[in-house]
Amino acid sequence: MIDTARLAGFFAAHGVWCVSEGETLIPLLGYQHADGEYGMDRLMFDDFAEGARAGQDALADGDPSWVGAVLVADGYIHLEQGKTDALIIEAVQYGPYRQSMQVAVPYRPADHGFAVHKPKFMDIDCDDPNLGPLAEAFFVGAASHTEANAVWEAHLDESI
Template sequence: MQETYKMAGRLAAHAVSSVSTGELLVPIYGYLTTDGQTRMVRVVADNAQEAMEEGQSMYAGNRWNAAGGFWAVDGFVTLPDVGKVDALLLNICTYEEPKHELRMALPYRHAQSSDGFAVFRPKLLGLENLETGDVQPLMDAFFAGRDEHTEGAAIWNAHFKKELTRMSGFSGFSSEEWAQLRDAPLAVFFMVAGADGKVDEKEIKAFGDLFKESGKYPSVLMQRIMSELTPHAPQGQALLMDFLERYTSGNFYAPLYFLGVNQLLAKNTEGSLAADLKADLLAFGKAVASSSGGGFLGFGSKISKEEKAALSVIEALLSAGQQN
């Protein structure tokens, strides 16, 4: 079991090195061979959901008859008094029956946050066939393995902080500003999907399908926003339902909201960042309108006149903040 956790430590160090530059971690499945070798598979697929399903299948099914397994994805964890923060979500198991598993989160501060990259103490999320007294020896082995990955360990140690005490913004935005900007695709979705006067349960369910192709949006800001909003994770579902409550309660006024977005972008972005995000938001709105081949739920062959009107309003509101 100790060797499995050393293997996990080596691969976790690799994962930390990968996200230290601001890149989203490509999901990693790692395993310890029966002769003690560490192997790693980057799980790449056409979309994030397929990559998750494939990697989880590798981890659960022990495809290579390994002694131990490791599964790492980029996600979020909720911390008391702080809220949702970036985290590497790590699963470590031994495959010999009975299967032993430890699940933990490694919180980190994104490289493009206002305070720069940082790594924080792991948070235990769950145990299977393990007792709490087993954890410390396993974590000692985990960190011993981490230190064997020279580059990753150096980055980890250089940027280590004991506790995350407050939220940090992203790419020049404060945490409050980022929360406001992050609502933009939700605002676009509800304006287009609700162009006929209502947003029904089927449309909310279909919202998730739009994220299967989230990688097609080139804007750095849009990619980050989509990663936080993905409805395939609990935090994304919570953000969606929170915005839905505000939208349906009458506490959302589109002109005022987009005026604020334009002001935030003008204040905090340089070069093409703002224009790229606005182009992606408009493309997202068109994807909502034409989802499934015409009509939001796949009926008809054209975008409805109500949807066209909503898209025109969104384009005008976004253009209002462009600088000449």
């Protein structure tokens, strides 16, 4: 699940980069092939929710060439401060049995002074649900997307 957590971090950073300029994120599906190569599809639909549903279907179905896949969609989570914009990341590792994790990356939209808050690890379903190594892999993946990570780091607000 470590490789999939790293994949999730990489595409979460890409999502942060996309919303940093004030755009609503077009849902994206990132995946990793057995040779380690990443791929990505933008889920362009008339409605963002339709794109997110198509991404969830793709995660559920998988692809024989994928070892892991990640859906990143723009949404909301409820925190102590109330309803908060967030990138919702759903990650699946394929194999003899599926493992998964869900992470939210709360952010403040650009029209209110863009900021990225601490990720919230919400649901982990894997053989070793120890958050420490998964979180570390997630942040390593985010840092590996150099341009996007620079935006994330420049706008990091850990108060939430």
